[in-house]
Amino acid sequence: MPSARVVGIIQYNNQNFTINTTGYHDHNYGAWPTDLFNWIWSQFHRIDKEFSFVLGAYHIPLTEDDYVGYIFIRYRGQRIKIGTLCGNQFHLKPLEWKIIDGKKYSIHTKVETSDDNYKIDIEYKARVNNKNPGDRGLGLKVFEQISYYQVSFYQKQGQDWLSLEENLTGYGFSEWSHTNL
Numbered sequence: 001m002p003s004a005r006v007v008g009i010i011q012y013n014n015q016n017f018t019i020n021t022t023g024y025h026d027h028n029y030g031a032w033p034t035d036l037f038n039w040i041w042s043q044f045h046r047i048d049k050e051f052s053f054v055l056g057a058y059h060i061p062l063t064e065d066d067y068v069g070y071i072f073i074r075y076r077g078q079r080i081k082i083g084t085l086c087g088n089q090f091h092l093k094p095l096e097w098k099i100i101d102g103k104k105y106s107i108h109t110k111v112e113t114s115d116d117n118y119k120i121d122i123e124y125k126a127r128v129n130n131k132n133p134g135d136r137g138l139g140l141k142v143f144e145q146i147s148y149y150q151v152s153f154y155q156k157q158g159q160d161w162l163s164l165e166e167n168l169t170g171y172g173f174s175e176w177s178h179t180n181l
Contacts, residue, residue: 044172050076067092119154147174
């Protein structure tokens with residue numbers, strides 16, 4: 001996934017926030033044959049918790065519900081990579097679909113993955129009207145959507161999972177290419 005170093009200052013509510021991080025982007029603008037490669041991408045950040053992730057996945061052609069995917073997590077200065085690219089299990093399940101112009105888009109998704117040390121549970125749903133925060137609704141004809149996230153993040157301790165962050169919520173972005181009916 002293309003990325004670049006992002007450095008600067010964001011002013012919000014009369015406060016300045018210094019940014020020095022990695023920003024991710026894509027340039028395919030739907031140029032993949034999306035009826036063959038149904039790809040998924042999303043990102044979510046909670047600066048107050050020093051937590052963020054970028055998720056990428058695609059549907060394995062000729063299967064009903066099999067996906068390959070990864071999640072890059074940043075948590076309190078750590079970089080954590082989990083998913084099939086790292087030899088881990090990755091479970092993605094579309095929970096709700098929207099049909100537009102004869103094409104099917106997932107607008108509500110659940111993802112679960114873990115490695116030997118960490119586990120993450122993610123559920124997100126696209127907000128599809130113009131009543132999103134800041135009136136920045138994108139509409140479903142655009143691949144990228146403002147989505148509402150619920151995330152829980154765990155670390156393995158012995159045989160148990162210790163909750164590091166439970167029920168993190170907020171807005172992020174998601175993309176889902178279409179699948180044919």
